Amino acid sequence: MSDSNSTGHSSLSPPPPGSRRSPSPGGTSVSTQIALRNMRRLEARRNMEENHYLTQKARNCNLNPPVDLRALDYVSKYDDNLVCPICRCPLVDPVLLMDCDHCFCRECIRQTWTTYSPLGPKGDCPTCRMPAKLGPRASTSKILVNILDDLVVKCPKSENGCKSEIKRGEVQDHITIYCGYAMVECKDSGCGQSVRRKDYDLGCLHYNVSCESCQQNMPKAELETHWQLQCPDRQVKCDLCSSLIYYRDREEHRKEACPAVNVPCPGAPLGCTNKSRRAHLDIHVKGCVLAKLGPVLDAQKQRMDEQESAHKLINRKLEILETGFTAMQDILSANRSGPPDNGSTETLIVPSRSRAESTATDSTRIASADDYDFPVPPSNRGSAIEPESPPTTNTTRSSTTPRTTATPRSLTSPPLRPAPQAPFPRPTDLPPPTTTDFDLASPFSTTAPGADGPYSSPLHHLLSMHESLRDEMARVSAALTELDGRHSMQILNENLRTRDEIAYLGGQVAGMGRQVHWLTSAQLQRQTPGGSAAAREVGTGASAGGGGAGGSVEGAVNAMSTAATALRGAARVVNVGGGQGSPTSPGMRRGVSEEGRTKL
Amino acid sequence: MSAPLPKRIIKETERLQNEPVPGISAEPHEENARYFDVWVDGPDGSCYEGGKFNLELFLPDDYPMCPPRIRFLTRIYHPNIDRLGRICLDVLKNNWSPALQIRTILLSIQALLGAPNPEDPLNEAVAKQWKENQPEAIKTAREWTQLYAQKK
Ligand SMILES: [Zn+2]
Ligand SMILES: [Zn+2]
Ligand SMILES: [Zn+2]
Ligand SMILES: [Zn+2]
Ligand SMILES: [Zn+2]
Ligand SMILES: [Zn+2]
Ligand SMILES: [Zn+2]
Numbered sequence: 001m002s003d004s005n006s007t008g009h010s011s012l013s014p015p016p017p018g019s020r021r022s023p024s025p026g027g028t029s030v031s032t033q034i035a036l037r038n039m040r041r042l043e044a045r046r047n048m049e050e051n052h053y054l055t056q057k058a059r060n061c062n063l064n065p066p067v068d069l070r071a072l073d074y075v076s077k078y079d080d081n082l083v084c085p086i087c088r089c090p091l092v093d094p095v096l097l098m099d100c101d102h103c104f105c106r107e108c109i110r111q112t113w114t115t116y117s118p119l120g121p122k123g124d125c126p127t128c129r130m131p132a133k134l135g136p137r138a139s140t141s142k143i144l145v146n147i148l149d150d151l152v153v154k155c156p157k158s159e160n161g162c163k164s165e166i167k168r169g170e171v172q173d174h175i176t177i178y179c180g181y182a183m184v185e186c187k188d189s190g191c192g193q194s195v196r197r198k199d200y201d202l203g204c205l206h207y208n209v210s211c212e213s214c215q216q217n218m219p220k221a222e223l224e225t226h227w228q229l230q231c232p233d234r235q236v237k238c239d240l241c242s243s244l245i246y247y248r249d250r251e252e253h254r255k256e257a258c259p260a261v262n263v264p265c266p267g268a269p270l271g272c273t274n275k276s277r278r279a280h281l282d283i284h285v286k287g288c289v290l291a292k293l294g295p296v297l298d299a300q301k302q303r304m305d306e307q308e309s310a311h312k313l314i315n316r317k318l319e320i321l322e323t324g325f326t327a328m329q330d331i332l333s334a335n336r337s338g339p340p341d342n343g344s345t346e347t348l349i350v351p352s353r354s355r356a357e358s359t360a361t362d363s364t365r366i367a368s369a370d371d372y373d374f375p376v377p378p379s380n381r382g383s384a385i386e387p388e389s390p391p392t393t394n395t396t397r398s399s400t401t402p403r404t405t406a407t408p409r410s411l412t413s414p415p416l417r418p419a420p421q422a423p424f425p426r427p428t429d430l431p432p433p434t435t436t437d438f439d440l441a442s443p444f445s446t447t448a449p450g451a452d453g454p455y456s457s458p459l460h461h462l463l464s465m466h467e468s469l470r471d472e473m474a475r476v477s478a479a480l481t482e483l484d485g486r487h488s489m490q491i492l493n494e495n496l497r498t499r500d501e502i503a504y505l506g507g508q509v510a511g512m513g514r515q516v517h518w519l520t521s522a523q524l525q526r527q528t529p530g531g532s533a534a535a536r537e538v539g540t541g542a543s544a545g546g547g548g549a550g551g552s553v554e555g556a557v558n559a560m561s562t563a564a565t566a567l568r569g570a571a572r573v574v575n576v577g578g579g580q581g582s583p584t585s586p587g588m589r590r591g592v593s594e595e596g597r598t599k600l
Numbered sequence: 601m602s603a604p605l606p607k608r609i610i611k612e613t614e615r616l617q618n619e620p621v622p623g624i625s626a627e628p629h630e631e632n633a634r635y636f637d638v639w640v641d642g643p644d645g646s647c648y649e650g651g652k653f654n655l656e657l658f659l660p661d662d663y664p665m666c667p668p669r670i671r672f673l674t675r676i677y678h679p680n681i682d683r684l685g686r687i688c689l690d691v692l693k694n695n696w697s698p699a700l701q702i703r704t705i706l707l708s709i710q711a712l713l714g715a716p717n718p719e720d721p722l723n724e725a726v727a728k729q730w731k732e733n734q735p736e737a738i739k740t741a742r743e744w745t746q747l748y749a750q751k752k
Contacts, residue, residue: 070607085699086664088608112698115665126699493622500704511695
């Protein structure tokens with residue numbers, strides 16, 4: 001509608017006097033006079049139309065002022081990158097600054113620049129403090145504009161009752177054309193007042209009525225709002241249960257309390273199709289099996305869910321262990337063919353280390369595992385060199401056990417260390433030895449008392465080890481999760497701060513850069529007229545005026561380089577990313593302030 | 601304050617409360633959401649360590665176009681903070697940028713506590729002492745922290 005009107009308006013813009021003057025001098029014929037009259041009539045009508053349109057538009061604007069996009073409530077979540085650094089709202093009419101490419105709302109940057117330098121569309125970028133000016137309109141990406149326009153917001157009239165949620169780009173249209181709660185001019189053209197769009201067809205509502213409940217006087221047009229939101233007394237009879245309720249609580253009553261409303265049985269999810277009035281619901285519920293089953297089943301379901309998630313976890317652990325198991329079996333079978341060279345490995349005895357230490361050096365141990373003929377779990381390292389370690393039937397065992405410095409080759413699983421008191425199968429429970437070769441490969445020194453016989457099959461050893469591995473693994477993984485959580489929290493906190501500080505530092509450095517630039521240019525200017533004398537002054541830096549300036553330039557340059565170093569340091573901290581987040585911060589903070597205070 | 605609070609102030613306040621900066625707290629007053637009650641911890645390793653300093657912060661009408669007004673309420677011995685608690689910090693004056701926020705400003709103030717700058721003094725007497733006898737000045741600052749600042 002506004003489109004057709006505005007084109008009509010522009011077509012009349014040629015000034016009326018011109019059209020009147022041109023035919024008049026020589027125009028004597030009837031036809032020209034008629035044409036002239038027609039022209040005048042047309043012109044008058046156009047004028048009227050135009051006036052009407054303009055007043056209409058002005059009134060409409062008064063009734064519904066342009067929507068302030070910054071005051072909207074956003075329904076959709078938006079990315080932080082879409083937020084204007086100045087108003088902290090999703091960008092409105094975004095503009096890019098030339099050179100630094102930082103993005104702001106057009107209005108925000110205009111306001112900033114008029115506050116600081118009333119010289120027009122240039123000034124410093126608020127984010128990086130580079131001298132900047134507005135980029136051309138076309139430089140703002142259409143994609144960005146579309147993304148912003150597609151954000152869903154609540155209708156600005158939502159407080160008055162409109163429930164619409166609209167794309168931001170369509171809000172203005174919604175208000176000017178569709179919203180039932182936006183104001184329009186009264187149907188009665190003599191009235192001159194406004195009504196909500198949805199009440200337009202009810203005719204003029206601008207006569208005074210008094211609220212029948214609280215006796216307050218108001219125009220009829222406002223009565224409904226009054227009842228809905230303000231009236232302290234207005235009560236109505238519920239047309240279903242015929243009890244008296246407050247008008248403003250009507251909807252709530254229907255939804256939650258009205259005893260006459262039909263509500264489904266609580267057992268509905270289980271298949272009960274019964275619907276009865278709220279008042280009679282308990283009677284039904286007393287007899288309904290499904291309703292009674294409801295809570296029980298809910299509890300069951302919850303337990304099932306818990307079990308399922310636990311099951312999943314166990315499955316995953318099992319998978320990991322199985323992989324490890326297979327890998328170990330591979331190693332064992334590979335070793336069965338060629339017994340290890342005992343003489344050379346004797347020197348590789350590693351004293352037992354503390355748990356933390358061995359975890360830290362895990363990777364090296366795994367790497368060194370390749371040097372061994374077969375790796376064995378590390379927990380037996382200690383016991384292997386214990387003198388009271390029971391004698392073994394196989395003489396090679398004592399020489400093989402000390403080489404227990406590597407974890408099984410299954411690198412996919414986290415470091416595992418079986419507890420020494422793991423329940424190893426007793427030799428008496430086991431079938432007789434199948435091969436003596438196996439003993440060469442046995443990863444166990446016998447920690448269980450009395451287990452001095454050779455183990456019968458690698459499978460039994462592995463199964464028992466498996467058991468202990470699993471326990472250990474659960475413990476380790478729990479510890480890992482906890483550690484991980486704590487760590488990431490720490491990194492997050494530390495990075496937040498660092499980011500802010502770096503942004504600030506960036507600003508400072510840029511500011512100093514400008515200052516140096518200014519100083520040097522001032523210097524240059526002085527140099528040009530002064531000729532060689534001034535140049536000498538600057539060169540020596542000794543005389544009062546020139547020397548002072550030279551000194552300050554030098555100072556500024558020094559400050560610049562300090563700032564740059566600090567900034568680089570800060571960047572490094574962020575890159576390291578809180579690997580050791582907290583310890584770095586105090587020093588850095590000091591760096592910030594040093595630059596922060598440098599007055600320019 | 602009849603005009604509605606700008607979204608930016610609402611959002612900054614929310615963020616200050618939901619993701620507070622460690623060692624800094626800022627609570628808006630109930631009757632005036634532009635007035636904040638701020639507490640800043642003295643940075644570790646500085647002579648203000650262990651003290652909690654109270655500041656007041658006010659967001660003028662044209663914030664963020666002009667900087668917030670901040671003042672120490674707790675007495676503090678610092679070359680860049682005068683007897684009335686006013687702070688000599690460039691970002692609070694000429695170097696303000698609307699892209700800065702309350703949290704960044706408070707961080708700069710905390711940093712200023714960690715690194716006093718007697719070369720650019722606001723409190724001449726303190727700055728003089730700081731330049732001539734730094735250990736003595738630091739000792740005084742520690743004493744004042746014990747005396748006036750709240751214990752952490
Ligand atoms: Zn903006
Ligand atoms: Zn920029
Ligand atoms: Zn609406
Ligand atoms: Zn009317
Ligand atoms: Zn009433
Ligand atoms: Zn009812
Ligand atoms: Zn039922």
